[in-house]
Amino acid sequence: MITDAQGHTLTGATAEAAHHYEQAVTAFNLYRGDPMAALERATAAAPDFTMAHLLKAHLLAIATEPAAAAGARELLQATAGLPMNERERSHRAAIGLILQGEWSAAALALDHHHTRHPFDIVALQVGHLCDFFRANARSLRDRLARTLPQWSADMPGHSILLGMYAFGLEEAGQYAQAEDVGRSALDAQPLDCWAHHAVAHVMEMQARHQDGIGWMLAREPHWSGDDNFFQVHNWWHRALCHLELGQADQALALYDGPIRSGRSAVAVDMVDASALLWRLSMSGVDVGDRWHEIATAWDAHADGALYPFNDWHAAMAWLGAGREADVRRLEQRLREAPHDREASRWALDTGADLVAGFAAFWRGDFEVAVQHLHRARGIANRFGGSHAQRDVIDWTLTEAALRGRRFGLAEALAHERLALRPHSPVNLGFLQRARAVAAPARRSAAAAA
Numbered sequence: 237m238i239t240d241a242q243g244h245t246l247t248g249a250t251a252e253a254a255h256h257y258e259q260a261v262t263a264f265n266l267y268r269g270d271p272m273a274a275l276e277r278a279t280a281a282a283p284d285f286t287m288a289h290l291l292k293a294h295l296l297a298i299a300t301e302p303a304a305a306a307g308a309r310e311l312l313q314a315t316a317g318l319p320m321n322e323r324e325r326s327h328r329a330a331i332g333l334i335l336q337g338e339w340s341a342a343a344l345a346l347d348h349h350h351t352r353h354p355f356d357i358v359a360l361q362v363g364h365l366c367d368f369f370r371a372n373a374r375s376l377r378d379r380l381a382r383t384l385p386q387w388s389a390d391m392p393g394h395s396i397l398l399g400m401y402a403f404g405l406e407e408a409g410q411y412a413q414a415e416d417v418g419r420s421a422l423d424a425q426p427l428d429c430w431a432h433h434a435v436a437h438v439m440e441m442q443a444r445h446q447d448g449i450g451w452m453l454a455r456e457p458h459w460s461g462d463d464n465f466f467q468v469h470n471w472w473h474r475a476l477c478h479l480e481l482g483q484a485d486q487a488l489a490l491y492d493g494p495i496r497s498g499r500s501a502v503a504v505d506m507v508d509a510s511a512l513l514w515r516l517s518m519s520g521v522d523v524g525d526r527w528h529e530i531a532t533a534w535d536a537h538a539d540g541a542l543y544p545f546n547d548w549h550a551a552m553a554w555l556g557a558g559r560e561a562d563v564r565r566l567e568q569r570l571r572e573a574p575h576d577r578e579a580s581r582w583a584l585d586t587g588a589d590l591v592a593g594f595a596a597f598w599r600g601d602f603e604v605a606v607q608h609l610h611r612a613r614g615i616a617n618r619f620g621g622s623h624a625q626r627d628v629i630d631w632t633l634t635e636a637a638l639r640g641r642r643f644g645l646a647e648a649l650a651h652e653r654l655a656l657r658p659h660s661p662v663n664l665g666f667l668q669r670a671r672a673v674a675a676p677a678r679r680s681a682a683a684a685a
Contacts, residue, residue, distance in 0.1 A: 239254075240254070240258065240287075241357075242355040245321055246287050247284075247287065247318075247319050247321055248282055248285040248286050248318065249287070250281055252282075253277075254278075256277040256278035256281065257274070260274035264291070266427050268427060268466075271291070289314065289318065290311075293312050293315070293328075294327070296311065298366070299503065300503050300543040301542070302541075302542050303536070315328060330342045330345045330362065337577035337578055337579030339579065340366075343366040343367055343372070346359055347375075347379065350383050357397070364376065368403075368621065369543070370617070370619055371620045373407040376400075376407045377407065377410070379400075379404070380401035395428060396428060398418075399422075399430045399434060400430060402431055403418075403431075406441065407437075411442055418431045418432070418435040427459075432455055432459050433469060433473065437473075441623060441656070445477040445661075446481070448476075468494065468504075471490055471493075472490075472512060475487040475495065478490070479512075479515055479662075482661060484521045488521060495508065495509060495512065501533055501536070503543075506530060506549065509530045511549060511628050513530065514556070518631065518635050530553045530556075534550035539569075540566050540573070541583070544583040545587075547587055548590045548620075551591040551595065567588055567595070569583075570587045582619040586619065586620075589611050590608070590609070592604075593605050593607075593608030593612060594609075596608060602639045605633070605636040605640070606633060606645070609632060609633040613629050633649060635666075638669055643670050647667065
């Protein structure tokens, strides 16, 4: 009987195919190397190797890209006739739910899967990513908290779970514990990009921007290789640190260098590119014609249907490139999305307001921007990435309040941001700008009374 590294039976595998499969799992765990190539070798060696086909489908389904989702659907259909055990059938069911746009249902199905198969590292990582893509901070933390006690430290993959747990702790606001767990994960496996990025998130959330730059520089050899799927996101984290410190030229240099020089067509990389250009533009930096390249790259991805978080970032790029008509069409598609699946409800409940709010901001209609963004800012537990990624919503809202002369609102929002990150130069700047105008207005009003 052929098993994986954690002891699960692999239906249809041979020893050679299982070896290639483990290479793919490791590449997935570390976000480095080419897991799809390893899986191609696995299925070439054993065409009826069910879990190899299912891992391919998992990787395509969680890519949040229309073409990848179509490939995952084909793979899922092709596995219908393959023999599979109960664990593998459970995997197949979860993939189906993701492809239906039912991210929370998939996450719940994987919750139950873990209680039966707590050592299934692929299911744990896919479940963790489902929690990330639906922005569920509690589940990001607790999925691992429920499972880790059953793992021994010498079990293959244990450090990978620590890295995921570190990110969940960070998103839940448990920063000191998150940093400790993340560093422990890296002590055991220095190449774990997810654990490295979890610690970077802690430093971002605590406004430890000098520490963040030092952290990225010191560990750069571990995460910046060409085979590293996560390198663009880690460069983005470093760019955010520079931007907070008023070093916009260094952030722009990172955009022109490792963030965008490769012209990546991967959605998660393009999200980072759009979000960084937007922040730079709000900070008064002339980004020139950089918008046009990333806007064109989004054309193959933003469909207003699959994953609204991506569509919103496409809208940023299209606005920057002067493609307002495309943004209006995208907003209409989001508003007309049917209510028959969770992703469609995200589109209508949040995605459309984000696109409308950012479009209003871009054209200088700041009051309308405030209305849409204030309504959309409760994005957590609906869809979309991390606290650091979603911060661009409140940043834009606060900037819209300032430019729209809603100084009382701007001051209130600045206080709210400072309560979470009291040492952030950007947040302190918001408060200073709001008070510079709000205080004289209040004195005038008091004198008139």
